[in-house]
Amino acid sequence: MSENRGVVYVGGGKVEVHSIPFPKLDNPQGRKIEHGVILKVVSTNICGSDQHMVRGRTTAPTGLVLGHEITGEVIECGSDVETLKKGDLVSVPFNVACGRCRTCKEQHTGVCETVNPARAGGAYGYVDMGDWIGGQSEYVMVPYADFNLLRFPDKEQAMSKIRDLTCLSDILPTGYHGAVTAGVGPGTTVYVAGAGPVGLAAAASARLLGAAVVIVGDVNPLRLIHARNVGFETVDLSLDATLSDQIEQILGTPEVDCAIDCVGFEARGHGHAGAQAEAPATVLNSLMEITRVAGKIGIPGLYVTEDPGATDSAAKKGSLSIRLGLGWAKSHSFHTGQTPVMKYNRQLMQAILWDRINISDIVGVEVITLDNAPQGYEQFDAGAPKKFVIDPHNLVKRTA
Secondary structure, three states: OOOOEEEEEEEOOEEEEEEOOOOOOEOOOOOEOOOOEEEEEEEEEOOHHHHHHHOOOOOOOOOOEOOOOEEEEEEEEOOOOOOOOOOOEEEEOOEEOOOOOHHHHOOOHHHOOOOOOOOOOEEEOOOOOOOEOOOOEOEEEEOOHHHHOEEOOOHHHHHHOHHHHHHHHOHHHHHHHHHHHOOOOOOOEEEEEOOOHHHHHHHHHHHHOOOOEEEEEEOOHHHHHHHHHOOOEEEEOOOOOOHHHHHHHHHOOOOEEEEEEOOOOOOEOOHHHHOOOEOOOHHHHHHHHHEEEEEEEEOOOOOOOOOOOOOOHHHHOOOOOOOHHHHHHOOOEEEOOOOOHHHOHHHHHHHHHOOOOOHHHHHOEEEEOOOOHHHHHHHHHOOOOOEEEEOOOOOOHHHO
C-alpha cells in the first residue's frame, strides 16, 4: 500500500487535495520510531484553527498538509506498541504528546516538552507545532500511540455514533475545557462568545455540567438561528444594544457567573458599525465587563504570537489592548492555552455512548468527501452554521 491523498494549504486562502506520501513510522526529523501506528482515517474534521492558517493569519508555509481532528482505524503498529492492535477504532487527540515529560505526567498534554523542538506543544498539521503531518488525508501516522490514542470499546457501536465521536479529537473537549475552566457548575449562568462549532460545544458542555442558563453571542445571523434551534439563549452582537443590556433582558441582571471566549484573535467589534471591522481585544474586554466579581473566564479561543494579517503592528505580534485593570479590579480568573484533550476525552466518550450529549446535532455536523474539502473550507469560511466532517473512505456515510 503506497497511495495517499490529503488536504494541502496552497496559499491565497486556498486548499487543494493532493497526492501525498504514504505515512511511515518516522518522526518529523526522519528518525524511525516504533511507538507509533498508521491509521486509515475514518473521519477528519475542518476546524476554525485551520481557517486561521488558510486565511494567511499565521506563518504557516504553503504545502502544509492540514488536519488535527482525526478518528481512524489502526492498520499498522510499531514494535513498541503494546495496548493497540490492527483493526482498533481510535480517537486521536489533536495534541501530540509523549507521555514521558513533566507536563504530560501532570496532564498538561497541550504543552508536551519533547514533541516540538521550537516550543512546548505539538499538533498535527499545524504551524509551529512540530511539523507533524496532518490528518485531513486517507492515512496518517500517530506517534506515542499507547499514550495518545483513545480506543473505542465496541467498534460497531462506535461507528453507529461516529458523527458524535469524531468531535472527541478537539472541539468537544475544547468546549468542555472552556466550560470547566470558567467554573461552570449546577445552577450557573453562562455566556459563550462565538456560535461556531467550538462555541456550541462549549455551550453543550455547560449544559452537561448543569448550567441553569447558557447564552451564546455572535454577529452571524445564521449561526445564531442554529444556536437557538438547538436550545440556547442568544444575543446578536451586530445590534447597537450593548452586550450587558442584552444579557440583562434575558437574566434580569447584566452579569453572568461564567464566561467563555470561543472566538479568539480574529474577533470583530460589537454594534452595527463595529461588527464590520476586526477588533482582536473586543471579546476579552467584553467578557470582563459582563462577568461578575470573582468570576472565571475560560479562553479556549485561539490567540497567536504572530499574525501577519493583523490590522496594527502590535496585534501582528499578539499584543492586544486588553483592559487587564478591569479584570484585576473584579478579581477575575483567566485560563488560556491549548486544551489537554486526554484530560476529558474518555469521560466525554462515555457521555456520547450513553446518550448524555448529542454533539453532532448541536454543532451541525455535515459529512463531505475528501474531494469536496476545498468547498467545505469555503463554506465554513463564509460562516455556514456547520461542522464539516471529511469522510475519506466513505465509511461515515455508510452508517447513515
